[in-house]
Amino acid sequence: MTESELQQSRAAKWHLNGQPVRTLEDGRAFLESVGFSLLYPLKQLLLVPTFVGAWVGAEDRLPTWQHSFSDPRAQDARELMVRLLRDRAAFEANIFDENNAFLVSASAFPYFYALIGERNPKQAPKAGSRSEYSQLACDAFESIRREGPISKSQLAARLGGSPSGAALDRALAELWSRLRITRVDFNPREGAFWDLLSRWAPDAVREGIGFSVATALTALISKYLECVVAADLTELETFFGNFVPRSRVKEAVNALLAARELSFIPVGNRSLIQVAPPKTVFVASPKPPRTALRSSTFPRRS
Numbered sequence: 001m002t003e004s005e006l007q008q009s010r011a012a013k014w015h016l017n018g019q020p021v022r023t024l025e026d027g028r029a030f031l032e033s034v035g036f037s038l039l040y041p042l043k044q045l046l047l048v049p050t051f052v053g054a055w056v057g058a059e060d061r062l063p064t065w066q067h068s069f070s071d072p073r074a075q076d077a078r079e080l081m082v083r084l085l086r087d088r089a090a091f092e093a094n095i096f097d098e099n100n101a102f103l104v105s106a107s108a109f110p111y112f113y114a115l116i117g118e119r120n121p122k123q124a125p126k127a128g129s130r131s132e133y134s135q136l137a138c139d140a141f142e143s144i145r146r147e148g149p150i151s152k153s154q155l156a157a158r159l160g161g162s163p164s165g166a167a168l169d170r171a172l173a174e175l176w177s178r179l180r181i182t183r184v185d186f187n188p189r190e191g192a193f194w195d196l197l198s199r200w201a202p203d204a205v206r207e208g209i210g211f212s213v214a215t216a217l218t219a220l221i222s223k224y225l226e227c228v229v230a231a232d233l234t235e236l237e238t239f240f241g242n243f244v245p246r247s248r249v250k251e252a253v254n255a256l257l258a259a260r261e262l263s264f265i266p267v268g269n270r271s272l273i274q275v276a277p278p279k280t281v282f283v284a285s286p287k288p289p290r291t292a293l294r295s296s297t298f299p300r301r302s
Contacts (some may be wrong), residue, residue, distance in 0.1 A: 021054040032107060037049045051080075052074055081101060089106055091105075095242055136159075140159065140168070140171045141180060141181070143155055148193075155194070237249045
């Protein structure tokens with residue numbers, strides 16, 4: 001494979017070849033095909049498709065989240081994303097930037113939850129010196145559990161004490177980063193609506209809790225390589241290093257290579273990793289029955 005052929009394969013899979021994603025069915029099929037997608041491009045280099053690029057059908061001059069509110073293409077892509085979230089055909093995580101949604105397909109999400117989600121989501125978070133949750137985050141969790149789905153303005157009114165918008169944003173981000181809560185709807189007047197993820201998608205959470213980190217990571221690495229066609233170890237570590245330590249990524253890749261689930265492919269002057277192509281099995285044609293040969297080849301005796 002040449003470098004040009006690799007880029008063409010990615011463009012076709014990421015819908016950057018003039019075949020835009022416009023309908024709910026298109027969006028669901030796109031996410032199931034790639035597994036992961038950012039809503040907008042990031043400034044730093046990250047090998048992952050974007051949902052706005054799939055909507056536009058090209059990758060030239062795509063809007064970032066800073067310019068999304070003045071670009072009608074970004075608004076249309078965001079509306080389709082919200083429909084996918086409502087339909088539970090996609091799930092959203094706060095990984096790279098809370099203003100730039102990181103989308104995970106419905107089939108890949110249980111594995112993703114196994115990497116970063118809480119193993120006991122029904123247990124309420126507690127504040128403390130060693131806790132990763134602030135007291136405001138714990139109070140917000142209880143309010144969302146009682147009142148959700150709920151908007152940010154409604155949540156601020158329920159909490160009392162007039163918490164600042166920035167403080168409430170930080171509290172929601174603490175809960176969202178561990179997949180305690182998720183955005184389930186959006187409207188221009190109220191903004192985003194929040195609910196407990198374990199209540200919004202109980203089956204996906206239950207399935208994710210049943211996976212070990214090793215099982216989930218190997219499954220997601222294979223899915224990511226299907227998404228990008230082929231990648232080197234550094235690109236794999238850069239992407240998955242946002243979820244797990246890079247040492248675990250390397251261990252999982254080596255295990256998949258040893259099991260021949262992954263293989264190397266030369267691309268230009270690089271050696272990249274891909275999902276191993278399926279093995280071709282040759283099956284010998286069965287010989288015709290002896291009786292059939294005798295009756296068709298030799299004349300019958302009188």
